[in-house]
Amino acid sequence: MATKAYAALLRGINVGGSKKVPMARLRPLIEGLGHDDVRTYLQSGNATFTSDHGDEETLAAELSEAIEKEFGFAVDVIVRDHAYxxxxxxxxxxxxxxxxxxxxxxxxxxxxxxxxxxxxxxxxxxxxxxxxxxxxxxxxxxxxxxxxxxxxxxxxxxxxxxxxxxxxxxxxxxxxxxxxxxx
Structure with a gap:
């Protein structure tokens, strides 16, 4: 599978003091899932990365599961590729x-x-x-x-x-x- 660029959009984090996901911890979490070129934008749950495995749904589910395991709460994630x-x-x-x-x-x-x-x-x-x-x-x-x-x-x-x-x-x-x- 060819490497593609994606954005992960995390829903409802870092708002009003709840569901804190520091971007400095999110980047290595995404890298730990085997993705490259990980960057974040603002504190509102935007991350970009490249990957050569998975599709948007699989990548979103994988990231959501990793966030829950790391931070102890569920976060909805939508992943979309550059073309979209x-x-x-x-x-x-x-x-x-x-x-x-x-x-x-x-x-x-x-x-x-x-x-x-x-x-x-x-x-x-x-x-x-x-x-x-x-x-x-x-x-x-x-x-x-x-x-x-x-x-x-x-x-x-x-x-x-x-x-x-x-x-x-x-x-x-x-x-x-x-x-x-x-x-």
Missing amino acids: LASVADACPFDAGSLEGKQLHVTYFSGPVDPERFAPVDPAAFAPEDFRLGPRELYLYAPEGLGSSKLAVALSRPALNKGLIATSRNWNTVVKLVEMTGA
């Missing part, structure tokens, strides 16, 4: 170049997204906020940022995301992960 990350950035339905990074977010899902799940959410009711779905991602335009977004709250309801792992990144992080996995 680049395609998400390229397919952005909003004018990313004219927006601040905090205004545009991508929610990555662990599997395909059925548009019917999100049919009950009427974007017009949240204007000027807006969202668009991709195959395994959701793009959210929140002009005042994620923290004050009523649409983000509506989109994160458990019924809409049932059976899927979902984790969001702002546009700056989306772009940085494409750069880090493309180098």
Whole structure:
């Protein structure tokens, strides 16, 4: 199998004092799983690495299991390769170049997204906020940022995301992960 570059997106760590996963400990943990070129970005659960074994699902499960063993708590992990990350950035339905990074977010899902799940959410009711779905991602335009977004709250309801792992990144992080996995 050829070596590929991946990003691991850890959900819900280092927020509000719980589920602490120091990046300085995450890097050697990933290396210990047999992966190379391990780097982290910020403290919010973004790591990149190269590997010549496994697929996205296997790599995510392996990393999640290793984190639970090392830190004593479960962490949902989504792993995506460079080609996917680049395609998400390229397919952005909003004018990313004219927006601040905090205004545009991508929610990555662990599997395909059925548009019917999100049919009950009427974007017009949240204007000027807006969202668009991709195959395994959701793009959210929140002009005042994620923290004050009523649409983000509506989109994160458990019924809409049932059976899927979902984790969001702002546009700056989306772009940085494409750069880090493309180098």
